[in-house]
Amino acid sequence: MDYTLAIDDAPETVPGGTSILLIHPSTGETDRVDTDFLSTDTDHFLVVSTRTTAREVSQKIEHYEVDERKATILDALSVERGYTRRRSDDVRYVSAPDDFDGIVAETREFLSTTEGKRRISVDSLTEMLYYADEPQTTAAVEQLLALLADHDAVGLFHLARGVHDEDRLDRFRSLFDGVIELETDGSMTASF
Numbered sequence: 001m002d003y004t005l006a007i008d009d010a011p012e013t014v015p016g017g018t019s020i021l022l023i024h025p026s027t028g029e030t031d032r033v034d035t036d037f038l039s040t041d042t043d044h045f046l047v048v049s050t051r052t053t054a055r056e057v058s059q060k061i062e063h064y065e066v067d068e069r070k071a072t073i074l075d076a077l078s079v080e081r082g083y084t085r086r087r088s089d090d091v092r093y094v095s096a097p098d099d100f101d102g103i104v105a106e107t108r109e110f111l112s113t114t115e116g117k118r119r120i121s122v123d124s125l126t127e128m129l130y131y132a133d134e135p136q137t138t139a140a141v142e143q144l145l146a147l148l149a150d151h152d153a154v155g156l157f158h159l160a161r162g163v164h165d166e167d168r169l170d171r172f173r174s175l176f177d178g179v180i181e182l183e184t185d186g187s188m189t190a191s192f
Helices: 031-039 054-063 100-113 125-131 134-150 166-173
Strands: 002-004 013-015 019-024 044-049 071-075 091-093 118-123 154-160 178-182 188-191
Touching (some): 031 054, 031 118, 044 100, 054 071, 100 118, 100 134, 125 154, 134 166
Parallel strands (some): 019 154, 044 118, 118 154
Antiparallel strands (some): 002 013, 178 188
């Protein structure tokens, strides 16, 4: 199964199982890239949010006019911060951004219980690295990438450039099928 990508400088389509790393400036505007990725050629999508709450993700989806009926949000912040939370069919929670077992389990459940073209956005690996070390984060990413391949889904993983050295960025680049580099002026380059 092929997926259309509406991303500048990227291939028009990618096969199921493709993983994409979005490297962006720390202050970069990633919402448009993320919502274009999620809204194109998609039956269901999961946003794994380690950076913002489910409510903020919902507001972003609504603002960019992405079909909310296709959305499932996995909120990794609200429990730790003590915010009110109510699990529903389309909003799920894990205890913290480093609850990798929970994130992987919820992603597996999403992919196992949905059909058609599925996309996953992980926003952001940078937050995961704040909470856990690189080997733990890498192991979780590898599990998520295996799930994408097993379920013929595609994924976009965010990583902020400014807070990581080039060696770390290169190690993460090597895990993914494609890398998109977003610059401060909004321009993008992609390598697949």
